[in-house]
Amino acid sequence: MEHNLRDYFEKTLKEVAIDCVIFGFHAGELKVLLLKWKGTDGWSLPGGHILLDESANDAANRILMERTGLGEIFLQQYYTFGAVNRYTHYSEAELLEKLEITFGKGFFEGIIFRRTVSIGYFALVEFDQVSPAPDWFTDECRWWNLADVPALLFDHNEMIERALTALRQHIRNQPVGYNLLPEKFTMPELQRLYETILDRQFDRRNFQKLLMSYDILEKLDEKRVGVANKSPFLYRFDKLKYERAMETGVAFSM
Amino acid sequence: MEHNLRDYFEKTLKEVAIDCVIFGFHAGELKVLLLKWKGTDGWSLPGGHILLDESANDAANRILMERTGLGEIFLQQYYTFGAVNRYTHYSEAELLEKLEITFGKGFFEGIIFRRTVSIGYFALVEFDQVSPAPDWFTDECRWWNLADVPALLFDHNEMIERALTALRQHIRNQPVGYNLLPEKFTMPELQRLYETILDRQFDRRNFQKLLMSYDILEKLDEKRVGVANKSPFLYRFDKLKYERAMETGVAFSM
Protein backbone atom coordinates (compact mmCIF):
# COMPACT_ATOMS: atom_id res chain seq x y z
CA MET A 1 0.00 0.00 0.00
CA GLU A 2 2.65 2.41 1.01
CA HIS A 3 4.65 1.57 -2.02
CA ASN A 4 1.67 2.07 -4.30
CA LEU A 5 1.08 5.40 -2.70
CA ARG A 6 4.56 6.56 -3.54
CA ASP A 7 4.18 5.23 -7.06
CA TYR A 8 0.97 7.18 -7.43
CA PHE A 9 2.52 10.40 -6.31
CA GLU A 10 5.48 9.88 -8.60
CA LYS A 11 3.00 9.99 -11.45
CA THR A 12 1.24 13.17 -10.44
CA LEU A 13 1.76 16.90 -10.47
CA LYS A 14 2.86 17.74 -6.96
CA GLU A 15 2.19 21.43 -6.81
CA VAL A 16 -1.35 21.19 -8.08
CA ALA A 17 -4.25 19.65 -6.20
CA ILE A 18 -7.86 19.13 -7.15
CA ASP A 19 -10.65 19.50 -4.61
CA CYS A 20 -14.27 18.71 -5.27
CA VAL A 21 -17.30 20.17 -3.58
CA ILE A 22 -19.85 17.47 -4.21
CA PHE A 23 -23.38 18.73 -3.68
CA GLY A 24 -26.32 16.47 -3.03
CA PHE A 25 -29.94 17.20 -2.21
CA HIS A 26 -32.07 15.19 0.16
CA ALA A 27 -35.07 15.85 2.36
CA GLY A 28 -35.12 19.47 1.37
CA GLU A 29 -31.50 20.03 2.43
CA LEU A 30 -28.40 20.76 0.42
CA LYS A 31 -25.50 18.54 1.40
CA VAL A 32 -21.80 18.16 0.73
CA LEU A 33 -19.66 15.07 0.86
CA LEU A 34 -16.78 15.21 3.34
CA LEU A 35 -13.99 12.87 4.40
CA LYS A 36 -12.52 12.40 7.85
CA TRP A 37 -8.79 11.93 7.92
CA LYS A 38 -7.46 8.91 9.81
CA GLY A 39 -5.95 9.67 13.16
CA THR A 40 -7.41 13.16 13.33
CA ASP A 41 -10.77 14.74 13.92
CA GLY A 42 -10.22 16.78 10.77
CA TRP A 43 -12.60 16.71 7.84
CA SER A 44 -11.88 17.80 4.31
CA LEU A 45 -13.27 17.83 0.82
CA PRO A 46 -12.48 14.89 -1.41
CA GLY A 47 -9.44 15.76 -3.46
CA GLY A 48 -6.37 14.44 -5.12
CA HIS A 49 -3.66 15.07 -7.63
CA ILE A 50 -3.49 15.14 -11.41
CA LEU A 51 -1.79 12.24 -13.12
CA LEU A 52 0.89 13.33 -15.55
CA ASP A 53 -1.04 12.01 -18.54
CA GLU A 54 -4.42 13.27 -17.41
CA SER A 55 -6.08 16.65 -17.80
CA ALA A 56 -7.30 18.58 -14.78
CA ASN A 57 -10.89 17.93 -15.78
CA ASP A 58 -10.24 14.20 -16.13
CA ALA A 59 -8.61 14.20 -12.73
CA ALA A 60 -11.64 15.85 -11.19
CA ASN A 61 -13.90 13.28 -12.82
CA ARG A 62 -11.71 10.47 -11.59
CA ILE A 63 -11.81 11.78 -8.04
CA LEU A 64 -15.57 12.16 -8.22
CA MET A 65 -15.84 8.60 -9.47
CA GLU A 66 -13.56 7.24 -6.76
CA ARG A 67 -15.58 8.87 -4.02
CA THR A 68 -19.13 8.45 -5.31
CA GLY A 69 -19.00 5.80 -7.99
CA LEU A 70 -20.60 8.26 -10.38
CA GLY A 71 -19.40 9.35 -13.78
CA GLU A 72 -20.95 11.50 -16.49
CA ILE A 73 -21.97 13.96 -13.86
CA PHE A 74 -22.20 17.71 -13.89
CA LEU A 75 -18.82 18.89 -12.73
CA GLN A 76 -17.46 22.38 -13.13
CA GLN A 77 -14.27 24.14 -12.30
CA TYR A 78 -15.05 27.32 -10.39
CA TYR A 79 -11.90 28.76 -8.81
CA THR A 80 -8.26 28.04 -8.18
CA PHE A 81 -7.01 28.61 -4.68
CA GLY A 82 -3.50 29.97 -4.63
CA ALA A 83 -2.88 31.50 -1.22
CA VAL A 84 0.59 31.03 0.24
CA ASN A 85 -0.68 29.40 3.39
CA ARG A 86 -3.83 27.39 2.92
CA TYR A 87 -3.72 25.75 6.34
CA THR A 88 -6.42 26.74 8.78
CA HIS A 89 -7.83 24.85 11.75
CA TYR A 90 -4.58 22.86 12.06
CA SER A 91 -1.25 24.33 11.07
CA GLU A 92 0.88 22.30 8.70
CA ALA A 93 3.03 21.12 11.62
CA GLU A 94 0.08 20.09 13.78
CA LEU A 95 -1.54 18.13 11.00
CA LEU A 96 1.71 16.44 10.07
CA GLU A 97 2.24 15.44 13.65
CA LYS A 98 -1.18 13.85 13.98
CA LEU A 99 -0.86 11.99 10.71
CA GLU A 100 2.56 10.63 11.50
CA ILE A 101 1.11 8.91 14.55
CA THR A 102 -1.23 6.99 12.28
CA PHE A 103 0.85 6.53 9.16
CA GLY A 104 4.38 6.44 10.53
CA LYS A 105 7.09 9.02 10.82
CA GLY A 106 8.22 10.61 7.60
CA PHE A 107 5.63 8.83 5.54
CA PHE A 108 4.32 11.95 3.89
CA GLU A 109 7.58 13.72 3.46
CA GLY A 110 7.71 15.51 0.17
CA ILE A 111 4.50 13.97 -0.98
CA ILE A 112 1.64 16.11 0.13
CA PHE A 113 3.03 18.69 2.45
CA ARG A 114 4.57 21.16 0.11
CA ARG A 115 2.99 24.28 -1.22
CA THR A 116 0.21 23.51 -3.64
CA VAL A 117 -2.42 25.45 -5.44
CA SER A 118 -5.75 23.73 -5.65
CA ILE A 119 -8.21 23.77 -8.49
CA GLY A 120 -11.73 23.78 -7.09
CA TYR A 121 -14.54 21.90 -8.81
CA PHE A 122 -18.12 21.54 -7.81
CA ALA A 123 -20.34 18.65 -8.73
CA LEU A 124 -24.06 18.04 -8.56
CA VAL A 125 -24.99 14.45 -7.86
CA GLU A 126 -28.07 12.43 -7.16
CA PHE A 127 -28.05 11.76 -3.44
CA ASP A 128 -29.53 8.28 -3.60
CA GLN A 129 -27.10 7.07 -6.22
CA VAL A 130 -24.07 7.78 -4.11
CA SER A 131 -22.44 5.28 -1.80
CA PRO A 132 -19.89 7.44 -0.01
CA ALA A 133 -16.58 5.59 0.14
CA PRO A 134 -13.60 6.51 2.29
CA ASP A 135 -10.15 5.67 0.97
CA TRP A 136 -6.88 4.49 2.50
CA PHE A 137 -6.36 7.94 3.85
CA THR A 138 -9.69 8.49 5.51
CA ASP A 139 -11.90 6.46 7.78
CA GLU A 140 -15.22 8.10 7.10
CA CYS A 141 -16.98 9.60 4.12
CA ARG A 142 -20.44 11.00 4.53
CA TRP A 143 -22.91 13.70 3.65
CA TRP A 144 -23.11 16.84 5.75
CA ASN A 145 -25.86 19.38 5.74
CA LEU A 146 -24.41 22.58 4.43
CA ALA A 147 -25.39 24.39 7.59
CA ASP A 148 -23.69 21.83 9.83
CA VAL A 149 -20.30 21.68 8.12
CA PRO A 150 -17.63 21.94 10.82
CA ALA A 151 -14.31 23.76 10.64
CA LEU A 152 -12.46 21.89 7.91
CA LEU A 153 -8.83 21.27 7.13
CA PHE A 154 -6.96 23.64 4.85
CA ASP A 155 -9.05 26.36 3.21
CA HIS A 156 -11.88 23.99 2.51
CA ASN A 157 -14.53 26.03 4.26
CA GLU A 158 -13.74 28.87 1.92
CA MET A 159 -13.86 26.42 -0.97
CA ILE A 160 -17.39 25.39 -0.07
CA GLU A 161 -18.47 28.98 0.31
CA ARG A 162 -17.13 29.90 -3.08
CA ALA A 163 -18.59 26.77 -4.63
CA LEU A 164 -21.99 27.74 -3.30
CA THR A 165 -21.56 31.21 -4.76
CA ALA A 166 -20.60 29.64 -8.07
CA LEU A 167 -23.60 27.33 -7.93
CA ARG A 168 -25.89 30.27 -7.23
CA GLN A 169 -24.40 32.07 -10.18
CA HIS A 170 -24.77 28.94 -12.26
CA ILE A 171 -28.43 28.39 -11.47
CA ARG A 172 -29.31 31.83 -12.84
CA ASN A 173 -28.19 30.87 -16.35
CA GLN A 174 -28.46 27.12 -16.59
CA PRO A 175 -31.17 24.70 -15.53
CA VAL A 176 -30.35 22.73 -12.38
CA GLY A 177 -31.86 19.52 -11.17
CA TYR A 178 -31.03 16.79 -13.63
CA ASN A 179 -28.17 15.52 -11.50
CA LEU A 180 -29.52 16.49 -8.11
CA LEU A 181 -33.00 15.00 -8.17
CA PRO A 182 -34.16 11.44 -8.71
CA GLU A 183 -35.48 10.60 -12.14
CA LYS A 184 -39.07 11.42 -11.26
CA PHE A 185 -39.95 14.28 -8.98
CA THR A 186 -42.77 16.67 -8.23
CA MET A 187 -42.88 20.37 -8.95
CA PRO A 188 -42.78 21.27 -5.24
CA GLU A 189 -39.65 19.15 -4.89
CA LEU A 190 -37.97 20.96 -7.75
CA GLN A 191 -39.03 24.25 -6.28
CA ARG A 192 -37.58 23.31 -2.91
CA LEU A 193 -34.28 22.57 -4.60
CA TYR A 194 -34.18 26.04 -6.11
CA GLU A 195 -35.28 27.61 -2.87
CA THR A 196 -32.60 25.77 -0.92
CA ILE A 197 -29.81 26.72 -3.30
CA LEU A 198 -30.80 30.35 -3.47
CA ASP A 199 -32.03 30.50 0.13
CA ARG A 200 -35.29 32.23 -0.63
CA GLN A 201 -38.91 31.45 -1.35
CA PHE A 202 -40.79 31.57 -4.62
CA ASP A 203 -44.42 31.76 -5.49
CA ARG A 204 -45.22 28.23 -6.58
CA ARG A 205 -47.47 29.33 -9.45
CA ASN A 206 -44.85 31.64 -10.92
CA PHE A 207 -42.15 29.06 -10.35
CA GLN A 208 -44.04 26.43 -12.25
CA LYS A 209 -44.79 28.82 -15.06
CA LEU A 210 -41.14 29.81 -15.43
CA LEU A 211 -39.72 26.31 -15.24
CA MET A 212 -42.25 25.01 -17.74
CA SER A 213 -41.31 27.83 -20.09
CA TYR A 214 -37.80 26.36 -20.34
CA ASP A 215 -39.34 23.40 -22.16
CA ILE A 216 -37.14 20.85 -20.44
CA LEU A 217 -39.71 19.12 -18.26
CA GLU A 218 -41.99 16.31 -19.16
CA LYS A 219 -45.17 16.07 -17.15
CA LEU A 220 -46.03 12.44 -16.46
CA ASP A 221 -49.45 10.88 -16.03
CA GLU A 222 -48.45 9.56 -12.63
CA LYS A 223 -48.85 11.21 -9.31
CA ARG A 224 -46.88 10.81 -6.14
CA VAL A 225 -49.16 8.76 -3.90
CA GLY A 226 -49.19 8.28 -0.16
CA VAL A 227 -48.07 11.81 0.46
CA ALA A 228 -50.08 14.12 2.66
CA ASN A 229 -52.97 15.97 1.07
CA LYS A 230 -53.44 16.37 -2.64
CA SER A 231 -51.10 14.15 -4.62
CA PRO A 232 -48.89 16.12 -6.97
CA PHE A 233 -47.98 15.18 -10.53
CA LEU A 234 -44.61 13.70 -11.29
CA TYR A 235 -42.21 15.26 -13.76
CA ARG A 236 -39.05 14.11 -15.45
CA PHE A 237 -36.37 15.99 -17.33
CA ASP A 238 -36.21 15.50 -21.07
CA LYS A 239 -32.52 14.74 -21.33
CA LEU A 240 -32.04 16.10 -24.83
CA LYS A 241 -33.93 19.29 -24.22
CA TYR A 242 -32.19 19.71 -20.88
CA GLU A 243 -28.79 19.43 -22.52
CA ARG A 244 -29.79 21.88 -25.19
CA ALA A 245 -30.90 24.32 -22.49
CA MET A 246 -27.53 23.89 -20.77
CA GLU A 247 -25.87 25.04 -23.97
CA THR A 248 -28.16 27.86 -24.92
CA GLY A 249 -28.73 28.94 -21.35
CA VAL A 250 -31.89 29.99 -19.58
CA ALA A 251 -32.73 33.00 -17.46
CA PHE A 252 -33.90 32.17 -13.98
CA SER A 253 -35.34 35.60 -13.39
CA MET A 254 -37.10 35.21 -10.07
CA MET B 1 21.13 37.42 -16.40
CA GLU B 2 21.11 33.73 -16.98
CA HIS B 3 22.06 33.13 -13.43
CA ASN B 4 19.34 35.42 -12.18
CA LEU B 5 16.88 33.54 -14.30
CA ARG B 6 17.80 30.27 -12.69
CA ASP B 7 17.59 31.88 -9.27
CA TYR B 8 14.15 33.16 -10.11
CA PHE B 9 12.88 29.78 -11.17
CA GLU B 10 14.33 28.18 -8.10
CA LYS B 11 12.01 30.40 -6.13
CA THR B 12 8.85 29.63 -8.03
CA LEU B 13 6.28 26.91 -8.38
CA LYS B 14 7.27 25.07 -11.50
CA GLU B 15 4.10 23.23 -12.35
CA VAL B 16 1.87 26.27 -12.14
CA ALA B 17 1.94 29.20 -14.52
CA ILE B 18 -0.01 32.43 -14.58
CA ASP B 19 -1.16 33.98 -17.84
CA CYS B 20 -2.82 37.35 -18.14
CA VAL B 21 -5.19 38.53 -20.80
CA ILE B 22 -4.75 42.28 -20.55
CA PHE B 23 -7.59 44.13 -22.24
CA GLY B 24 -7.33 47.72 -23.37
CA PHE B 25 -9.72 49.94 -25.28
CA HIS B 26 -8.71 52.51 -27.85
CA ALA B 27 -10.30 54.11 -30.88
CA GLY B 28 -13.40 52.02 -30.47
CA GLU B 29 -11.46 48.75 -30.53
CA LEU B 30 -10.83 46.17 -27.85
CA LYS B 31 -7.16 45.19 -27.63
CA VAL B 32 -4.96 42.66 -25.90
CA LEU B 33 -1.33 42.95 -24.96
CA LEU B 34 0.93 40.30 -26.50
CA LEU B 35 4.63 39.48 -26.38
CA LYS B 36 6.82 38.15 -29.17
CA TRP B 37 9.35 35.57 -28.12
CA LYS B 38 12.94 36.17 -29.08
CA GLY B 39 14.22 34.08 -31.94
CA THR B 40 10.74 32.99 -33.01
CA ASP B 41 7.77 34.51 -34.74
CA GLY B 42 5.62 33.25 -31.90
CA TRP B 43 3.47 35.53 -29.80
CA SER B 44 2.02 34.77 -26.38
CA LEU B 45 0.19 36.30 -23.49
CA PRO B 46 2.26 37.83 -20.72
CA GLY B 47 2.74 35.24 -18.05
CA GLY B 48 5.05 33.94 -15.42
CA HIS B 49 5.38 31.82 -12.35
CA ILE B 50 4.35 32.16 -8.74
CA LEU B 51 7.06 32.91 -6.21
CA LEU B 52 7.07 30.51 -3.30
CA ASP B 53 6.11 33.23 -0.84
CA GLU B 54 3.52 34.87 -3.05
CA SER B 55 -0.14 34.11 -3.63
CA ALA B 56 -1.43 33.41 -7.11
CA ASN B 57 -3.30 36.72 -7.09
CA ASP B 58 -0.16 38.59 -6.05
CA ALA B 59 1.76 36.88 -8.81
CA ALA B 60 -0.80 37.96 -11.37
CA ASN B 61 -0.58 41.52 -10.09
CA ARG B 62 3.18 41.42 -10.24
CA ILE B 63 3.14 40.19 -13.83
CA LEU B 64 0.64 42.87 -14.77
CA MET B 65 2.86 45.48 -13.16
CA GLU B 66 5.97 44.19 -14.89
CA ARG B 67 4.36 44.37 -18.30
CA THR B 68 2.29 47.53 -18.00
CA GLY B 69 3.63 49.46 -15.03
CA LEU B 70 0.12 49.48 -13.58
CA GLY B 71 -0.99 48.33 -10.17
CA GLU B 72 -4.32 48.53 -8.35
CA ILE B 73 -6.03 47.44 -11.51
CA PHE B 74 -9.06 45.28 -12.08
CA LEU B 75 -7.71 41.78 -12.37
CA GLN B 76 -9.72 38.61 -12.11
CA GLN B 77 -9.02 34.94 -12.25
CA TYR B 78 -11.36 33.30 -14.73
CA TYR B 79 -10.20 29.76 -15.52
CA THR B 80 -7.38 27.31 -14.97
CA PHE B 81 -6.10 25.51 -18.02
CA GLY B 82 -5.12 21.97 -17.25
CA ALA B 83 -4.96 20.05 -20.53
CA VAL B 84 -2.20 17.48 -20.85
CA ASN B 85 -0.74 19.05 -23.96
CA ARG B 86 -1.13 22.78 -24.14
CA TYR B 87 1.18 23.24 -27.12
CA THR B 88 -0.43 24.37 -30.34
CA HIS B 89 1.07 26.22 -33.28
CA TYR B 90 4.55 24.93 -32.38
CA SER B 91 5.05 21.59 -30.69
CA GLU B 92 7.13 21.54 -27.57
CA ALA B 93 10.13 20.21 -29.54
CA GLU B 94 9.86 22.85 -32.27
CA LEU B 95 9.62 25.69 -29.81
CA LEU B 96 12.51 24.38 -27.75
CA GLU B 97 14.63 24.09 -30.87
CA LYS B 98 14.00 27.68 -31.91
CA LEU B 99 14.64 29.04 -28.46
CA GLU B 100 17.87 27.15 -28.05
CA ILE B 101 19.24 28.91 -31.10
CA THR B 102 18.72 32.23 -29.36
CA PHE B 103 19.36 31.35 -25.75
CA GLY B 104 21.84 28.53 -26.04
CA LYS B 105 21.50 24.77 -25.89
CA GLY B 106 20.00 23.35 -22.72
CA PHE B 107 19.30 26.72 -21.26
CA PHE B 108 15.67 26.03 -20.56
CA GLU B 109 16.05 22.45 -19.47
CA GLY B 110 13.78 21.68 -16.59
CA ILE B 111 12.79 25.28 -16.17
CA ILE B 112 9.82 26.00 -18.34
CA PHE B 113 9.31 23.01 -20.50
CA ARG B 114 7.64 20.61 -18.21
CA ARG B 115 3.96 20.06 -17.84
CA THR B 116 2.27 23.01 -16.21
CA VAL B 117 -1.25 24.06 -15.54
CA SER B 118 -1.89 27.73 -16.05
CA ILE B 119 -4.16 29.98 -14.07
CA GLY B 120 -5.78 32.49 -16.40
CA TYR B 121 -6.44 36.05 -15.30
CA PHE B 122 -7.93 38.90 -17.23
CA ALA B 123 -7.23 42.54 -16.57
CA LEU B 124 -8.85 45.76 -17.71
CA VAL B 125 -6.41 48.63 -18.11
CA GLU B 126 -6.42 52.16 -19.37
CA PHE B 127 -4.82 52.07 -22.79
CA ASP B 128 -3.03 55.41 -22.57
CA GLN B 129 -1.47 54.64 -19.21
CA VAL B 130 0.32 51.59 -20.46
CA SER B 131 3.84 51.56 -21.85
CA PRO B 132 4.17 48.00 -23.10
CA ALA B 133 7.52 46.60 -22.05
CA PRO B 134 9.14 43.43 -23.36
CA ASP B 135 11.38 41.49 -21.01
CA TRP B 136 14.59 39.51 -21.38
CA PHE B 137 12.62 36.76 -22.98
CA THR B 138 10.76 38.76 -25.58
CA ASP B 139 11.73 41.40 -28.07
CA GLU B 140 8.37 43.03 -28.61
CA CYS B 141 5.34 43.84 -26.52
CA ARG B 142 2.40 45.57 -28.09
CA TRP B 143 -1.34 45.90 -28.34
CA TRP B 144 -3.25 43.81 -30.83
CA ASN B 145 -6.79 44.36 -31.97
CA LEU B 146 -8.78 41.41 -30.76
CA ALA B 147 -9.84 40.61 -34.30
CA ASP B 148 -6.25 40.57 -35.59
CA VAL B 149 -4.70 38.31 -32.95
CA PRO B 150 -2.59 35.70 -34.80
CA ALA B 151 -2.13 32.04 -33.92
CA LEU B 152 -0.43 32.16 -30.54
CA LEU B 153 1.91 29.87 -28.68
CA PHE B 154 0.50 27.26 -26.33
CA ASP B 155 -3.25 27.40 -25.75
CA HIS B 156 -3.26 31.16 -25.56
CA ASN B 157 -5.84 31.68 -28.28
CA GLU B 158 -8.25 29.61 -26.23
CA MET B 159 -7.26 31.63 -23.18
CA ILE B 160 -8.23 34.86 -24.90
CA GLU B 161 -11.51 33.39 -26.07
CA ARG B 162 -12.42 32.26 -22.60
CA ALA B 163 -11.29 35.55 -21.11
CA LEU B 164 -13.61 37.39 -23.48
CA THR B 165 -16.43 35.09 -22.48
CA ALA B 166 -15.63 35.81 -18.84
CA LEU B 167 -15.54 39.54 -19.50
CA ARG B 168 -18.91 39.36 -21.24
CA GLN B 169 -20.28 37.50 -18.27
CA HIS B 170 -18.68 40.02 -15.96
CA ILE B 171 -20.13 43.07 -17.67
CA ARG B 172 -23.67 41.77 -17.13
CA ASN B 173 -23.30 42.00 -13.36
CA GLN B 174 -20.64 44.57 -12.66
CA PRO B 175 -20.03 48.02 -14.07
CA VAL B 176 -17.15 48.20 -16.55
CA GLY B 177 -15.19 51.20 -17.66
CA TYR B 178 -13.33 52.59 -14.69
CA ASN B 179 -10.10 50.89 -15.70
CA LEU B 180 -10.64 50.85 -19.45
CA LEU B 181 -11.50 54.48 -20.16
CA PRO B 182 -9.58 57.67 -19.45
CA GLU B 183 -10.69 59.67 -16.44
CA LYS B 184 -13.11 61.80 -18.42
CA PHE B 185 -15.14 60.40 -21.24
CA THR B 186 -18.37 60.96 -23.12
CA MET B 187 -21.47 58.85 -22.99
CA PRO B 188 -21.05 57.71 -26.61
CA GLU B 189 -17.52 56.56 -25.75
CA LEU B 190 -18.79 54.54 -22.81
CA GLN B 191 -21.51 53.12 -25.01
CA ARG B 192 -18.98 52.12 -27.66
CA LEU B 193 -17.04 50.26 -25.01
CA TYR B 194 -20.08 48.24 -24.04
CA GLU B 195 -20.97 47.67 -27.68
CA THR B 196 -17.46 46.49 -28.48
CA ILE B 197 -17.29 44.07 -25.58
CA LEU B 198 -20.70 42.60 -26.22
CA ASP B 199 -20.48 42.94 -29.99
CA ARG B 200 -23.88 44.50 -30.46
CA GLN B 201 -25.54 47.88 -30.69
CA PHE B 202 -27.68 49.69 -28.16
CA ASP B 203 -30.14 52.49 -28.38
CA ARG B 204 -28.22 55.46 -27.03
CA ARG B 205 -31.18 56.86 -25.10
CA ASN B 206 -31.88 53.60 -23.34
CA PHE B 207 -28.18 53.05 -22.75
CA GLN B 208 -27.78 56.43 -21.08
CA LYS B 209 -30.87 55.88 -18.96
CA LEU B 210 -29.64 52.49 -17.75
CA LEU B 211 -26.08 53.55 -17.02
CA MET B 212 -27.24 56.65 -15.16
CA SER B 213 -29.56 54.47 -13.08
CA TYR B 214 -26.48 52.73 -11.65
CA ASP B 215 -25.63 56.01 -9.92
CA ILE B 216 -21.91 55.66 -10.55
CA LEU B 217 -21.43 58.44 -13.10
CA GLU B 218 -20.83 62.09 -12.48
CA LYS B 219 -21.87 64.40 -15.27
CA LEU B 220 -19.37 67.24 -15.63
CA ASP B 221 -19.98 70.79 -16.76
CA GLU B 222 -17.40 70.38 -19.49
CA LYS B 223 -17.91 69.20 -23.01
CA ARG B 224 -15.55 67.52 -25.38
CA VAL B 225 -14.60 70.27 -27.81
CA GLY B 226 -13.04 70.10 -31.25
CA VAL B 227 -14.95 66.95 -32.06
CA ALA B 228 -17.16 66.80 -35.12
CA ASN B 229 -20.73 68.05 -34.72
CA LYS B 230 -22.45 68.66 -31.44
CA SER B 231 -20.04 68.50 -28.52
CA PRO B 232 -20.99 65.88 -25.97
CA PHE B 233 -20.84 66.25 -22.21
CA LEU B 234 -18.01 64.66 -20.29
CA TYR B 235 -18.57 62.16 -17.50
CA ARG B 236 -16.37 60.68 -14.84
CA PHE B 237 -16.83 57.69 -12.57
CA ASP B 238 -17.45 58.37 -8.92
CA LYS B 239 -14.83 56.04 -7.52
CA LEU B 240 -16.61 55.29 -4.26
CA LYS B 241 -19.96 54.69 -5.85
CA TYR B 242 -18.32 52.64 -8.58
CA GLU B 243 -16.66 50.41 -6.03
CA ARG B 244 -19.88 50.02 -4.13
CA ALA B 245 -21.59 48.99 -7.35
CA MET B 246 -18.84 46.43 -7.96
CA GLU B 247 -19.71 44.86 -4.62
CA THR B 248 -23.47 45.00 -4.78
CA GLY B 249 -23.57 44.28 -8.50
CA VAL B 250 -25.68 45.83 -11.22
CA ALA B 251 -27.85 44.31 -13.90
CA PHE B 252 -26.90 45.27 -17.41
CA SER B 253 -30.16 44.15 -18.87
CA MET B 254 -29.93 45.27 -22.47
Add this chain to the structure above:
DNA sequence: TTTTCTTTGTGTAAAATTTACGCATTGAAA
Protein backbone atom coordinates in the same frame (compact mmCIF):
# COMPACT_ATOMS: atom_id res chain seq x y z
C1' DT C 1 -21.38 84.30 -43.92
C1' DT C 2 -24.87 81.13 -44.51
C1' DT C 3 -26.46 76.59 -45.16
C1' DT C 4 -26.08 71.76 -44.54
C1' DC C 5 -25.72 67.75 -42.06
C1' DT C 6 -24.24 64.58 -38.61
C1' DT C 7 -24.22 63.92 -33.74
C1' DT C 8 -26.00 64.73 -29.22
C1' DG C 9 -29.76 65.65 -25.44
C1' DT C 10 -34.08 64.67 -23.70
C1' DG C 11 -39.03 62.43 -22.83
C1' DT C 12 -43.03 59.46 -23.64
C1' DA C 13 -45.82 55.58 -25.28
C1' DA C 14 -46.05 50.64 -26.33
C1' DA C 15 -44.64 46.03 -25.44
C1' DA C 16 -42.99 42.52 -22.70
C1' DT C 17 -41.85 40.60 -18.51
C1' DT C 18 -42.30 39.87 -13.70
C1' DT C 19 -44.96 39.82 -9.65
C1' DA C 20 -49.13 39.34 -6.96
C1' DC C 21 -52.95 36.93 -5.97
C1' DG C 22 -58.00 34.02 -6.06
C1' DC C 23 -60.40 30.02 -6.14
C1' DA C 24 -61.59 25.32 -7.08
C1' DT C 25 -59.86 20.55 -6.35
C1' DT C 26 -57.70 16.64 -4.20
C1' DG C 27 -56.95 13.25 -0.78
C1' DA C 28 -54.93 12.14 3.74
C1' DA C 29 -56.05 12.84 8.45
C1' DA C 30 -59.22 14.03 11.99
Add this chain to the structure above:
DNA sequence: TTTCAATGCGTAAATTTTACACAAAGAAAA
Protein backbone atom coordinates in the same frame (compact mmCIF):
# COMPACT_ATOMS: atom_id res chain seq x y z
C1' DT D 1 -68.18 12.43 6.85
C1' DT D 2 -65.80 16.56 7.65
C1' DT D 3 -61.68 19.22 7.86
C1' DC D 4 -57.77 21.21 6.00
C1' DA D 5 -53.30 21.80 4.04
C1' DA D 6 -51.28 21.28 -0.43
C1' DT D 7 -51.84 21.33 -5.38
C1' DG D 8 -53.53 22.94 -10.17
C1' DC D 9 -54.64 26.51 -13.02
C1' DG D 10 -55.55 31.40 -14.64
C1' DT D 11 -55.90 36.53 -14.55
C1' DA D 12 -54.85 41.37 -13.14
C1' DA D 13 -51.44 44.74 -11.57
C1' DA D 14 -46.86 46.50 -11.41
C1' DT D 15 -42.54 46.96 -13.20
C1' DT D 16 -39.12 46.74 -16.60
C1' DT D 17 -37.60 46.90 -21.18
C1' DT D 18 -37.96 48.44 -25.77
C1' DA D 19 -39.17 51.55 -29.45
C1' DC D 20 -39.27 55.85 -31.23
C1' DA D 21 -39.38 61.63 -32.51
C1' DC D 22 -37.85 66.05 -32.46
C1' DA D 23 -35.01 70.00 -31.06
C1' DA D 24 -30.30 71.82 -30.51
C1' DA D 25 -25.32 72.15 -31.22
C1' DG D 26 -21.41 72.94 -33.95
C1' DA D 27 -18.13 71.51 -37.53
C1' DA D 28 -17.95 71.25 -42.48
C1' DA D 29 -19.47 72.61 -46.89
C1' DA D 30 -21.22 75.98 -50.00
